Amino acid sequence: MPDEETAPDAGDPVAGESAQTGGASPPAAPSAEPVMSAPPSGPADAEEAAAPEAPTAGAERVVTETAESAVPTTRDAPTATAAPPFVRRHHWIVRLTHWVNTVVLVGMMASGLQIYNAYERFGIRGTKLPLPNPLDMHPVPRWARLGGWLAGGLSWHFFLMWPLVLNGLLYLGYLLFSGEWRPLLFRPRDVTPAIEMQKYYLRLRREHPPQGKHNALQKGAYSFIVVLGMLSVLTGLSLWKPVQLSWLTALFGGYELARYWHFVAVWLFAAFIAVHVILVFVVDPASLRAIITGWYRGRFPSHD
Amino acid sequence: MIELDRRRFLLGAATAGASALGTACGWGGGRVLSPKLMAWSGVNDWVSARLFSGTQRAREYPPARRTPDAEFPGYHVSDDVPALVDPAAWRLRVGGLVRKPADLALDRIVALPRVSYTVKHHCVEGWTAIATWAGVPFHVVAELVEPLPAARYVNFRSFDSGYSNGWDLPSAMHPQTILAYAYNDRPLMPDHGAPLRLYSPTKLGYKSTKYLLAVEFTDRKPGGYWEDQGYPWFGGL
Numbered sequence: 389m390p391d392e393e394t395a396p397d398a399g400d401p402v403a404g405e406s407a408q409t410g411g412a413s414p415p416a417a418p419s420a421e422p423v424m425s426a427p428p429s430g431p432a433d434a435e436e437a438a439a440p441e442a443p444t445a446g447a448e449r450v451v452t453e454t455a456e457s458a459v460p461t462t463r464d465a466p467t468a469t470a471a472p473p474f475v476r477r478h479h480w481i482v483r484l485t486h487w488v489n490t491v492v493l494v495g496m497m498a499s500g501l502q503i504y505n506a507y508e509r510f511g512i513r514g515t516k517l518p519l520p521n522p523l524d525m526h527p528v529p530r531w532a533r534l535g536g537w538l539a540g541g542l543s544w545h546f547f548l549m550w551p552l553v554l555n556g557l558l559y560l561g562y563l564l565f566s567g568e569w570r571p572l573l574f575r576p577r578d579v580t581p582a583i584e585m586q587k588y589y590l591r592l593r594r595e596h597p598p599q600g601k602h603n604a605l606q607k608g609a610y611s612f613i614v615v616l617g618m619l620s621v622l623t624g625l626s627l628w629k630p631v632q633l634s635w636l637t638a639l640f641g642g643y644e645l646a647r648y649w650h651f652v653a654v655w656l657f658a659a660f661i662a663v664h665v666i667l668v669f670v671v672d673p674a675s676l677r678a679i680i681t682g683w684y685r686g687r688f689p690s691h692d
Numbered sequence: 693m694i695e696l697d698r699r700r701f702l703l704g705a706a707t708a709g710a711s712a713l714g715t716a717c718g719w720g721g722g723r724v725l726s727p728k729l730m731a732w733s734g735v736n737d738w739v740s741a742r743l744f745s746g747t748q749r750a751r752e753y754p755p756a757r758r759t760p761d762a763e764f765p766g767y768h769v770s771d772d773v774p775a776l777v778d779p780a781a782w783r784l785r786v787g788g789l790v791r792k793p794a795d796l797a798l799d800r801i802v803a804l805p806r807v808s809y810t811v812k813h814h815c816v817e818g819w820t821a822i823a824t825w826a827g828v829p830f831h832v833v834a835e836l837v838e839p840l841p842a843a844r845y846v847n848f849r850s851f852d853s854g855y856s857n858g859w860d861l862p863s864a865m866h867p868q869t870i871l872a873y874a875y876n877d878r879p880l881m882p883d884h885g886a887p888l889r890l891y892s893p894t895k896l897g898y899k900s901t902k903y904l905l906a907v908e909f910t911d912r913k914p915g916g917y918w919e920d921q922g923y924p925w926f927g928g929l
Contacts, residue, residue, distance in 0.1 A: 503818065506816075507815070512759065512819075513759045513765075513821040514763035514821075538817065540922065542923065543733060629743055629929060631748060631929040643820055
């Protein structure tokens, strides 16, 4: 996500090159950077091959919807005024799970805040967890709540947890079986590129570091949000069944701490969503169309 | 969608989103969705019953970890603390689908095998507190009255304005489910449900019926005071 801050920079070397015509090959790797290893060329492969990660990735990758990628020109008709062509960006499973998650996650947060209102502090009674809580002893305003009262909030929360988990599993399952996890997973080798990327944003470095489908900071953001989702679900389970799943509750430091981590996750989600949405509108509005229709036509076609 | 003018699309999406949020804020689900949510709660009860282990015990704490008495709230649904007109005449009526129904006086209950533990209380509101409870394991009382095989649920009724709780039999027979007559080494206080209350550290607080009056074994799932209003029926931890 932070990568999208590069948008205003027209000289962005990565944004500048891409499979804009649907047939151009991404440039050869400038270095030993594996994410930029030379891809196979050809119209059908251009987009998918933009980011083969591991040396074996090309062979394992499930190339999806390449047929559509190959014929983007048919989609160009309405805006043929020298605009770049549409490129296929998001598989329907990614789009579906993104929007289901949007609705369900907002519902989970709002119903969770309704539940929080019933006891708006942390720590066993008579004590207080020595951890920051901006909402300590403060009720959550009505507009941020779902359920109307505690039982309503619980009903929503305990219903929405099912689509939240199933949707998350569908998304992760898709990433796993399609190989799409490769350009998304932040690994130790991404640490240095992430630092370079950060330097670039801080204007401590002139040229945009080489990257594949996503830059290292994006990988960090999209890996982090999956970990955050897992943390939310697991802390949630540990709060739902602190006796039957006492090992899980203990793992989070006990019921009161698990409740705190569950709550911290809400703020992290809220922060992520805020930055995510702001960057979409400020930096790359075309990505909004892409996450709805799957087709992208904007300044970062190579980012997929 | 592709052809839709972007500005108009975004405006429309923003308007739809805002109006959806506007109607959802502080909203309970309305007449249509609320019953469906409550019906779904039955699915969660089913899952909870499967997750429940008859042998998994809630953790016990040293008495030094007790929450100060003043910090442990007591509550009742009646306007005033429910009190008996004639405490000496109080009997726990145990009946329903049993071979030997019994009316048990408090001294008879106190004479039964005693269990005491210091455990964490989990309120549905999200707070926790540690206290010591003592009483007779419910399964001891069950063995006394000999439930019929048809009995699958237990209904606990109180003299607190009709407050009651329906329980599944496996949860009731759990070794830590007790009919408690002592709190923190003292006889149960009126705001904690004197003279006798149900207690279990494997259930949310509202499942532990205070001011007990009657225990009924049944084959039909009994509701409960909070359960009928939308709180989870199983309420298991």
